[in-house]
Amino acid sequence: MDEERWLLPTGIEEVLPEQARMLEALRRELLDLYRRWGYELVIPPFLDYLESLLTGTGRDLDLQTLKLTDQLSGRLLGVRADMTPQVARMDAHELGRCSPARLCYLGTVLRALPEGTAGSRSPLQLGAEIFGHAGVESDVEILQLLIATLGVAGIEEAFLDLGHVGIFRGLACAAELSREQEISLFEALQRKAIPEIESLIDSWGLDDALGAMLRELPELCGDDALERAERVLVNAPPAVKVALAYLRRVADELNAWLPEVPVHFDLAELRGYQYKTGVVFAAFAPNSGQEIARGGRYDEIGKVFGRARPAVGFSADLRVLMRVGCGLEQRFPEAGAVLAPWSADATLQAMVQGLRAAGRRVIRALPGQEADAREWGCEERLVPKADGAWVVEPL
Numbered sequence: 001m002d003e004e005r006w007l008l009p010t011g012i013e014e015v016l017p018e019q020a021r022m023l024e025a026l027r028r029e030l031l032d033l034y035r036r037w038g039y040e041l042v043i044p045p046f047l048d049y050l051e052s053l054l055t056g057t058g059r060d061l062d063l064q065t066l067k068l069t070d071q072l073s074g075r076l077l078g079v080r081a082d083m084t085p086q087v088a089r090m091d092a093h094e095l096g097r098c099s100p101a102r103l104c105y106l107g108t109v110l111r112a113l114p115e116g117t118a119g120s121r122s123p124l125q126l127g128a129e130i131f132g133h134a135g136v137e138s139d140v141e142i143l144q145l146l147i148a149t150l151g152v153a154g155i156e157e158a159f160l161d162l163g164h165v166g167i168f169r170g171l172a173c174a175a176e177l178s179r180e181q182e183i184s185l186f187e188a189l190q191r192k193a194i195p196e197i198e199s200l201i202d203s204w205g206l207d208d209a210l211g212a213m214l215r216e217l218p219e220l221c222g223d224d225a226l227e228r229a230e231r232v233l234v235n236a237p238p239a240v241k242v243a244l245a246y247l248r249r250v251a252d253e254l255n256a257w258l259p260e261v262p263v264h265f266d267l268a269e270l271r272g273y274q275y276k277t278g279v280v281f282a283a284f285a286p287n288s289g290q291e292i293a294r295g296g297r298y299d300e301i302g303k304v305f306g307r308a309r310p311a312v313g314f315s316a317d318l319r320v321l322m323r324v325g326c327g328l329e330q331r332f333p334e335a336g337a338v339l340a341p342w343s344a345d346a347t348l349q350a351m352v353q354g355l356r357a358a359g360r361r362v363i364r365a366l367p368g369q370e371a372d373a374r375e376w377g378c379e380e381r382l383v384p385k386a387d388g389a390w391v392v393e394p395l
Helices: 017-036 056-064 084-095 136-152 165-174 179-191 194-204 208-219 225-232 238-257 318-324 346-357
Strands: 047-049 066-069 076-079 101-108 124-131 159-164 263-266 279-284 293-297 311-317 337-340 362-364 378-384 390-394
Touching: 017 101, 017 124, 017 136, 017 318, 084 101, 084 124, 084 311, 124 136, 124 318, 136 238, 136 279, 136 293, 136 311, 159 165, 159 238, 165 179, 165 208, 165 238, 179 194, 179 208, 194 208, 208 225, 225 238, 225 263, 238 263, 238 279, 279 311, 311 318, 337 346, 346 362, 346 378, 346 390
Parallel strands: 159 263, 337 362, 337 378
Antiparallel strands: 047 076, 066 076, 101 124, 124 311, 159 279, 279 293, 293 311, 378 390
8 A cells, every 4th residue: 555655536636846837827827817807816715515506506516516514513515616606606795796797716626526538626727707797798708808818828729619508498498398308308419419319309299390490409510500500490489599699699799809710609519508598618729629618608697696697707727728738838938046055144145135036046055965956947056256245157
């Protein structure tokens, strides 16, 4: 067993110095970006009462939330698996603003199970939300900020995948599907299991027109999906047409604001279907098979906290952004450190303080240490002169 003590739990990572430095540099740049856009930083608690974490949008997180008993109150606690429900509570209960609120956050979340085959169970979740505005404009601003986020991370050729949960929800409602039927069809749609979808629709004896539209949903994906959807869904219920028209408006606005960003559509991709109410989206990067960010609209997210507010936002894992991004080493270079001898000489200490105040790293050589100074990243050293002054010289 002794040789296994260095092992980490599956999906839990440690971050070594160089990677940690890059993560911190990227974190600072992104939070500064959000501040310039008017987004205020909030820091939700790592532990929370379980009922708060699993309320509203958090209902889908039950299986992902690690649970424990509070020694003080005897109540069940949970370790946050997603910060969105907590940020919604802040907006609804603590801030209580009438005007739109722009909030951002960045911190570790912990999940019981990894997402995907190599997913992390402890992502550094980064996100931004707009509360209190229900229009296309806030959807587009969030998507603009997402693209700006990817740019800061060095991901320049990303593309967006857009959908709208109202299209499937409207068809399911018109077909009067039971809750169990709706879930079964939803799960088959996510897998694009066309034979299974056709079998389910046939077994339920749905109206021919509605059945035909539901069968077509898995095929309504790609760059021209909206044009095809407008033909296929021409006789759809009003709620479906409203959702499709809204998605068209978002697409048109995106083309005006971000004409260089490729946008694909997938009307059967329903990320967060249980709590999303409108547009849903994900960002992808070339040569990356999995999404690198996701988000969407979840109106009335604060209702369970006593104040219904529309909301839209996105989230990503900072580690994933750093891994997928390019050129971060050049953008965040680490200047070589200066080696200083262990001495209380006042002139030397003044020199050390001056260098550190100017942003230089100065490392003192501890007595008895024999390690090569270059191992510490030192490229220069402080050396004394005959007149008592100290100067910086190359190693």
